[in-house]
Amino acid sequence: MAVISRFHGVGLSDPGRRRENNEDRWHADPERGIYFVVDGVGGQAAGEKAAETACEVLRARLERVTGSVQVRIREAITLANNEIHRLAQTHDDWHGMACVLTVAVVEENEVYVGQVGDSRLYLIQPGEITKLTHDHSPVGEREDRGEIDEVSAMRHPRRNEVYRDVGTTQHSPDDPGFIEITSAPLPSDAVLLLCSDGLSDLVTSKQILSIVEANAGDPDSAAAALIAAANDSGGKDNITVVLVEGPRFAAGVRRRNSSPRTTVPLALPRSNPLLSRWAFLLYGILATLLTAFFLKPHWMTDSTGQTAFGLGPVRAPRTWRVANDINSAINAALPGDTVLLHPDPTTSNSGFAMV
Secondary structure, three states, X not given: OOOOOOOEEEXXXXXXXXXXXXXXXXXXXXXXXXXXXXXXXXXXXXXXXXXXXHHHHHHXXXXXXXXXXXXXXXXXXXXXXXXXXXXXOOOHHHXXXXXXXXXXXXXXXXXXXXXXXXXXXXXXXXXXXXXXXXXXXXXXXXXXXXXXXXXXXXXXXXXXXXXXXXXXXXXXXXOOOOOEEEEEEOOXXXXXXXEOHHHHOOOOHHHHHHHHHHOOOOHHHHHHHHXXXXXXXXXXXXXXXXXXXXXXXXXXXXXXXXXXXXXXXXXXXXXXXHHOHHHHHHHHHHHHHHHHHHOOEEEEEOOOOOEEEEEOOOOOOXXXXXXXXHHHHHHHOOOOOEEEEOOOOOOOOOOEEEO
């Protein structure tokens, strides 16, 4: 069997706020890769006796490495079932005692799960959580099929009913409808969370993910925080958790939290409408119209008789009549004007007039 001590496994259990006795039991053995949570059924001594019996038998069989992992899990649960059933016949207070349980065995990079009842196993990776087990209950089946959401299932009045248990009836390992076996890859950046329904009935999977990530690298603190969350939500049942953290989980969480996030740009302050892009476009149009009105294009003729296209105010040609100072008239005239030499005996010796 592979040594898997690179995974850190811890467990914690609490009676909750409404019960004095604790009928839950747990086991975590990282060196052998054996983990389980057992929730006793039957009340008082009967539930506790069923859970204790299951723990003893499960450990004895799972630690004996013979057969495949799936065979070991089936035989261990069946042996626990039949022993609980046998003991129930020997003591009046134990009649009807039973338990529900989730068993996980890790080998290499794979986890193998045996499930009876409504305890659970979650696979947690940075940013995501997946429930690997199915609740063997009417409400759990509806939730798994998507007929009701998680919160509705948690609040359902028939939430605690189960149609599979360990102990009320004798079984063989391969009996249909008894043990559900599943398996999944177990990457080094993952966490396995096994828990009784005292947690999953009061704390959503999203909250579980947040708590485990907030305590990445410290599974003991994560376990304590999960139990505190269940108690803060009412603590109506015994609460048990087993956390199995991979060596790269904490680094994966840090890497994900430090990666760039898509951000939504902040809204800019409301701008002055007189300075908006559309206002400037309007200003440009008005300036063009004004220019076209005051500076109309036209053809002009210079003093040499050449013509050119010009832009400016429209101006009527002028006629300059001079008596003798023709140079002054030429200098004052503009292109298009006419300078006439017009001697007038009544004028002085020099000067010019514009008509």
